[in-house]
Amino acid sequence: MRESRLIRNVRLGIKTLLLHKLRSFLTMLGVVFGVGSVIAMLAVGEGASQEALEQIRKLGSQNIIIDSMKPAEDKSQSNSRTYMNIYGLLYEDEIRIAESFESVRRVVPAKIIQKEGRLGNRALDLRIVGTTPGWFELVEREVIAGRVLTHRDMFSKGNVVVLTEHGARRLLATGNTIGEVLRLGSDYFEVVGIVQSENDLGGAIQTPDRATDAYIAIDVARERYGDVFSQRTAGSRTRELVELHQMIAEVRSADEVEATAKAVDRMLERFHKKKDYRISVPLALLRQAEATKRTFNIVLGSIAGISLLVGGIGIMNIMLASVTERTREIGVRRAIGAKRRQIVGQFLIETMVLSTIGGLIGIGVGLLIPWTITRVAGMPTVVSVSSLVLSLGISMAVGIVFGLYPAVRAARLDPIQALRHE
Numbered sequence: 001m002r003e004s005r006l007i008r009n010v011r012l013g014i015k016t017l018l019l020h021k022l023r024s025f026l027t028m029l030g031v032v033f034g035v036g037s038v039i040a041m042l043a044v045g046e047g048a049s050q051e052a053l054e055q056i057r058k059l060g061s062q063n064i065i066i067d068s069m070k071p072a073e074d075k076s077q078s079n080s081r082t083y084m085n086i087y088g089l090l091y092e093d094e095i096r097i098a099e100s101f102e103s104v105r106r107v108v109p110a111k112i113i114q115k116e117g118r119l120g121n122r123a124l125d126l127r128i129v130g131t132t133p134g135w136f137e138l139v140e141r142e143v144i145a146g147r148v149l150t151h152r153d154m155f156s157k158g159n160v161v162v163l164t165e166h167g168a169r170r171l172l173a174t175g176n177t178i179g180e181v182l183r184l185g186s187d188y189f190e191v192v193g194i195v196q197s198e199n200d201l202g203g204a205i206q207t208p209d210r211a212t213d214a215y216i217a218i219d220v221a222r223e224r225y226g227d228v229f230s231q232r233t234a235g236s237r238t239r240e241l242v243e244l245h246q247m248i249a250e251v252r253s254a255d256e257v258e259a260t261a262k263a264v265d266r267m268l269e270r271f272h273k274k275k276d277y278r279i280s281v282p283l284a285l286l287r288q289a290e291a292t293k294r295t296f297n298i299v300l301g302s303i304a305g306i307s308l309l310v311g312g313i314g315i316m317n318i319m320l321a322s323v324t325e326r327t328r329e330i331g332v333r334r335a336i337g338a339k340r341r342q343i344v345g346q347f348l349i350e351t352m353v354l355s356t357i358g359g360l361i362g363i364g365v366g367l368l369i370p371w372t373i374t375r376v377a378g379m380p381t382v383v384s385v386s387s388l389v390l391s392l393g394i395s396m397a398v399g400i401v402f403g404l405y406p407a408v409r410a411a412r413l414d415p416i417q418a419l420r421h422e
Helices: 002-018 021-058 091-100 151-156 165-171 218-225 254-271 282-325 327-335 340-377 385-411 415-420
Strands: 063-068 082-086 104-119 122-131 143-146 160-164 181-184 187-195 213-217 228-233 236-241 246-251 277-280
Touching (some): 122 165, 165 187, 246 254, 254 282
Parallel strands (some): 160 187
């Protein structure tokens, strides 16, 4: 009985709203755009956050990244025509970290040199990374062709190189991929593998790899290119001595990462007179990014929620006008025995119909906007089920909250005064 009465009241509410189609539609638009904006803004924020979080996770939650950092130049030296700038991580630092901390499972060193890669008449500036096979275990990237460096390459000190996909496409575009002989600077290397690379994150931390990387054994890099690098600038020649440009320390568990990073920092301070290194902890950045994501979603949701508030005010306004127009109808219903709760229910059902239909249309708008943004601008967007349910629930709640006052006002009308209303 109750169910049939509810269905009858819903049908009556829809019929009443259809009597003023344009007015009902315009009232509904506030809810439509409110729900759509909530879903769209949360989708954009979620997409951007998940992309950043995924890239940070690829750095490894159990890794500590230590980079050589050039300290402030000595002005007395910088005025000379030729000087040696010595800074950065040392080969001994790798040994100290590996042997001094039980929590450190292994340390992967990296020596980085900028050289031109050439194959026939094709050339590309490459970032040569001298490292060990452990690099490809800590910086996990898909192997597209061939293989990565092995311990056999380390022992034999062979001239073999692993390219990134970008470098391979530029240099090996018209030739075979594996087995080609590539010139790096003045030395020749055989291409044994191609791996996919990731773009750096920018800001406080960067991915260890670049799109123009070429990986060789670290001992080969040391023998072929040495530790001293020269650079000519406007009438002067700068020479730099850097033993290691980067180290990645893998810790046994994520719980020990931050404590180990602080201990490594204290140890390096003892052996480096200047702050010529930088320690980055992806786990700490990951936690910070997750906290920022939550705050970002709350802010975006609050801003978009203002649109729903405006839509709710529109519903209240139109329902108050409807109560005034239908005063005589309310008086007739009260005179033939309708109770106050039935009058309240009638008007609440009408506001619920408005807000629910508006919410459903708003969900469609909210799905369309992120899809358009992704297709047109190429920005990642993620529409979660929770955002759809939340938006629809809020729109229905808006209908109840903002429809309650007009409904109660209608129920409190005096039947005699209502019947006399013209």
